[in-house]
Amino acid sequence: MFFxxxxxxxxxxxxxxxxxxxxxxxxIILGTLFKVSFGDMNEREFxxxxxxxxxxxxxxxxxxxxxxxxxLEEENQLVKVQKVSGEEAKKLLREEEVKGIFWNxxxxxxxxxxxxxxxxxxxxxQEQYEKTVGAFSEIAAEHPENLQMxxxxxxxxxxxxxxxxxxxxxxxxxxxYFYALIAMNCLYGCFSGVNCAVAFKANxxxxxxxRVVASTNRFVILLADICAKITAQFFxxxxxxxxxxxxxxVNLGDETVRIxxxxxxxxxxxxMTGVFVGSIGKIKESVREGLCIGVTMIExxxxxxxxxxxxxxxxxYAPVINRINPASLIVKAMYSLNIYDxxxxxxxxxxxxxxxxxxxxIGSYLMVRRERYASI
Amino acid sequence: xxxxVVEIENLVKRYKELVALDHLNLTVEKGEIFGLLGPxxxxxxxxxxxxxxxxxxxKGSVKVFGEEIQPDSYRIKQQIGVVLQNxxxxxxxxxxxxxxxxxxxxxxxxxxxxxxxxxxxxxxxxEDFRKFLPKKLSGGLLRRLNIACGIAHKPKLIILDxxxxxxxxxxxxxxxxxxxxxxxEGATIIYTSHYMEEVEQICSRIAILDKxxxxxxxxxxxxxxxxxTGEKIHMEVMELTPEQLEEIxxxxxxxxxxxxxxxxEIRCSGGKHNLVRxxxxxxxxxxxxxxxxxxxxxxxxxxxxxxxxxxxxxxxG
Ligand SMILES: Nc1ncnc2c1ncn2[C@@H]1O[C@H](COP(=O)(O)OP(=O)(O)OP(=O)(O)O)[C@@H](O)[C@H]1O
Ligand SMILES: [Mg+2]
Numbered sequence: 001m002f003f004x005x006x007x008x009x010x011x012x013x014x015x016x017x018x019x020x021x022x023x024x025x026x027x028i029i030l031g032t033l034f035k036v037s038f039g040d041m042n043e044r045e046f047x048x049x050x051x052x053x054x055x056x057x058x059x060x061x062x063x064x065x066x067x068x069x070x071x072l073e074e075e076n077q078l079v080k081v082q083k084v085s086g087e088e089a090k091k092l093l094r095e096e097e098v099k100g101i102f103w104n105x106x107x108x109x110x111x112x113x114x115x116x117x118x119x120x121x122x123x124x125x126q127e128q129y130e131k132t133v134g135a136f137s138e139i140a141a142e143h144p145e146n147l148q149m150x151x152x153x154x155x156x157x158x159x160x161x162x163x164x165x166x167x168x169x170x171x172x173x174x175x176x177y178f179y180a181l182i183a184m185n186c187l188y189g190c191f192s193g194v195n196c197a198v199a200f201k202a203n204x205x206x207x208x209x210x211r212v213v214a215s216t217n218r219f220v221i222l223l224a225d226i227c228a229k230i231t232a233q234f235f236x237x238x239x240x241x242x243x244x245x246x247x248x249x250v251n252l253g254d255e256t257v258r259i260x261x262x263x264x265x266x267x268x269x270x271x272m273t274g275v276f277v278g279s280i281g282k283i284k285e286s287v288r289e290g291l292c293i294g295v296t297m298i299e300x301x302x303x304x305x306x307x308x309x310x311x312x313x314x315x316x317y318a319p320v321i322n323r324i325n326p327a328s329l330i331v332k333a334m335y336s337l338n339i340y341d342x343x344x345x346x347x348x349x350x351x352x353x354x355x356x357x358x359x360x361x362i363g364s365y366l367m368v369r370r371e372r373y374a375s376i
Numbered sequence: 377x378x379x380x381v382v383e384i385e386n387l388v389k390r391y392k393e394l395v396a397l398d399h400l401n402l403t404v405e406k407g408e409i410f411g412l413l414g415p416x417x418x419x420x421x422x423x424x425x426x427x428x429x430x431x432x433x434x435k436g437s438v439k440v441f442g443e444e445i446q447p448d449s450y451r452i453k454q455q456i457g458v459v460l461q462n463x464x465x466x467x468x469x470x471x472x473x474x475x476x477x478x479x480x481x482x483x484x485x486x487x488x489x490x491x492x493x494x495x496x497x498x499x500x501x502x503e504d505f506r507k508f509l510p511k512k513l514s515g516g517l518l519r520r521l522n523i524a525c526g527i528a529h530k531p532k533l534i535i536l537d538x539x540x541x542x543x544x545x546x547x548x549x550x551x552x553x554x555x556x557x558x559x560x561e562g563a564t565i566i567y568t569s570h571y572m573e574e575v576e577q578i579c580s581r582i583a584i585l586d587k588x589x590x591x592x593x594x595x596x597x598x599x600x601x602x603x604x605t606g607e608k609i610h611m612e613v614m615e616l617t618p619e620q621l622e623e624i625x626x627x628x629x630x631x632x633x634x635x636x637x638x639x640x641e642i643r644c645s646g647g648k649h650n651l652v653r654x655x656x657x658x659x660x661x662x663x664x665x666x667x668x669x670x671x672x673x674x675x676x677x678x679x680x681x682x683x684x685x686x687x688x689x690x691x692x693g
Contacts, residue, residue: 001480001481001484004477004480005477005480005481008466008469008473008477011468011469011473012466012468012469015468015469016468202430205464206460206462206463206464207464207465207466209425209430209460209462209464210458210460210464210478210525211464211481212430212447213428213429213430213453213456213458214453214458214478214481214482215450215451215453215454215481215482216450216481216482217448217450221481371429371446371447371448372429372430372431372432372447373430373431373432374391374431374432375391375431376425376430376431
């Protein structure tokens with residue numbers, strides 16, 4: 001009974017052209033547009049995105065640091081260095097012409113005015129240098145015979161620092177959008193969900209009434225419908241993700257299984273959001289769909305679909321939203337898979353997503369469990 | 377005494393202020409084609425929804441196959457075939473798939489179901505439309521699909537709520553014959569309609585509903601015997617004076633007379649030779665007349681006499 005209803009549910013999904021548009025074509029179009037506009041922007045942004053920084057040489061300045069900066073500027077285009085006097089440097093910083101000032105004296109100091117991605121990169125340059133140079137001079141004093149090796153290591157570390165800061169930055173800018181796009185693709189399941197709920201409730205549709213009077217438990221029927229919709233949503237989103245990965249060459253990382261699992265739960269949340277909205281009282285189906293679009297779009301907006309950096313902004317001002325917004329959780333989960341070596345953060349996100357699913361299921365059940373209606 | 381398939385006792389259903397069913401009493405016996413006749417808004421669909429445990433009601437009881445029906449009475453529901461007033465099919469499944477889906481809600485066995493689906497397709501005359509999606513079907517075909525979905529699993533009790541709305545006369549006859557066939561094969565049928573011709577044609581017992589009450593019930597002969605009218609005579613007469621009208625009125629068995637735009641309608645209570653008597657009078661007075669025809673009372677007359685309003689007019693209005 002369940003599987004047959006499920007099979008027919010899948011068939012219906014596959015034939016619903018309007019849904020196929022929103023679930024497959026729309027994300028693909030959006031993804032392609034992102035890619036086209038970024039592909040261009042990316043290169044440009046690298047040129048412009050060099051971090052402007054002032055460099056002031058003081059007494060006992062360290063030649064190595066200047067070398068490092070020059071390398072970072074010329075080889076990696078990470079920073080844009082202006083060699084100026086102390087007074088001038090302060091002026092530049094006040095006028096926000098530069099993001100920070102490196103003071104090269106007996107030690108390297110950094111002056112910055114605001115927190116941000118750029119300043120944290122500047123800080124890490126400084127820290128990394130301090131660390132390696134410290135080691136360098138220690139070794140030079142105690143084990144001169146190892147000097148060569150250590151120098152090589154330091155060079156390696158510098159390289160690592162440089163590469164890392166560049167690739168990370170690169171990913172930050174673009175992947176935000178694509179992760180949010182995947183989230184959106186999952187959450188679009190809400191339309192199917194509304195559909196499910198309306199076709200289930202006897203007071204909302206003839207189909208609901210007709211199926212309630214049949215001799216199969218109505219929750220079996222509902223469950224079969226919901227599972228079919230989730231399955232369809234899952235495959236649509238996987239298709240979209242594959243398009244991003246293989247056609248658009250977006251780097252989604254290698255954690256395929258974990259990403260699939262996340263898409264599955266994301267799809268379930270999408271569909272269940274719809275079921276939940278569809279179960280509320282007696283309102284028009286178009287209003288329900290409107291409500292769904294609204295909710296989904298706000299969720300995706302806050303997760304950075306329309307504006308990069310949204311996630312960080314929310315994290316600063318209202319972090320709780322990032323914990324309960326499924327779109328943010330999906331973005332974060334993807335992010336965590338690609339950035340961190342451990343799965344702790346990914347698991348946290350997945351737990352959050354699961355919790356949302358359960359809440360939506362319980363909420364919907366409470367609303368649809370009524371068996372007889374006052375009016376049809 | 378025949379087994380009672382449906383028993384409704386003192387059923388009261390209110391939609392807020394409006395009383396849709398007002399102490400309704402009905403019994404449907406095994407093997408009947410039971411007609412539920414009433415104008416729009418008389419409570420037919422509401423009564424059906426109560427029988428199916430879709431609606432909650434304020435008072436009374438509904439028993440189906442001798443048990444109070446509840447939303448989870450799946451064993452009882454297994455025996456019931458339902459054709460609702462509003463077409464309920466999936467837009468994205470073909471005719472055959474739709475029938476299979478609904479049939480599958482009752483019958484698990486695959487081969488048995490396949491047979492049932494085939495028979496239902498033949499029953500509804502949808503052989504040429506198996507692969508059609510519902511939106512490609514005409515209104516009448518859609519109704520036929522709706523019926524096929526409801527009866528495919530061969531239920532013992534079939535409830536049809538106005539299944540022939542928007543169906544052309546030919547298909548309608550086919551459906552009516554089909555219903556009679558299902559009845560001969562052992563199904564008890566509850567049939568609602570506001571078309572009295574249909575109800576007269578197929579129903580073995582009829583209940584007339586008005587404003588949520590059952591105003592009369594019985595076989596069509598019993599119903600017609602309940603009322604005064606035995607015969608209606610219509611005549612085309614150009615000119616009649618008030619005196620002549622009075623004279624006709626005073627003839628034996630004539631109890632009501634209407635004269636409008638050259639048409640004279642005479643209602644006679646029982647008795648024989650009413651027409652001869654009236655024609656004699658016309659000849660005697662040398663009044664010329666045109667077409668003459670007589671009618672036996674219809675269910676409309678029954679409804680008219682009992683409630684004082686036209687069933688037909690209400691239904692069409
Ligand atoms: N959901 C509802 N809310 C309020 N009133 C309703 C509702 N459904 C029906 N009614 C009212 O209850 C009365 C009976 O309606 P019902 O649908 O049972 O009539 P019906 O005999 O089936 O009519 P029809 O021939 O038009 O199908 C009508 O007056 C109708 O307006
Ligand atoms: Mg009705």
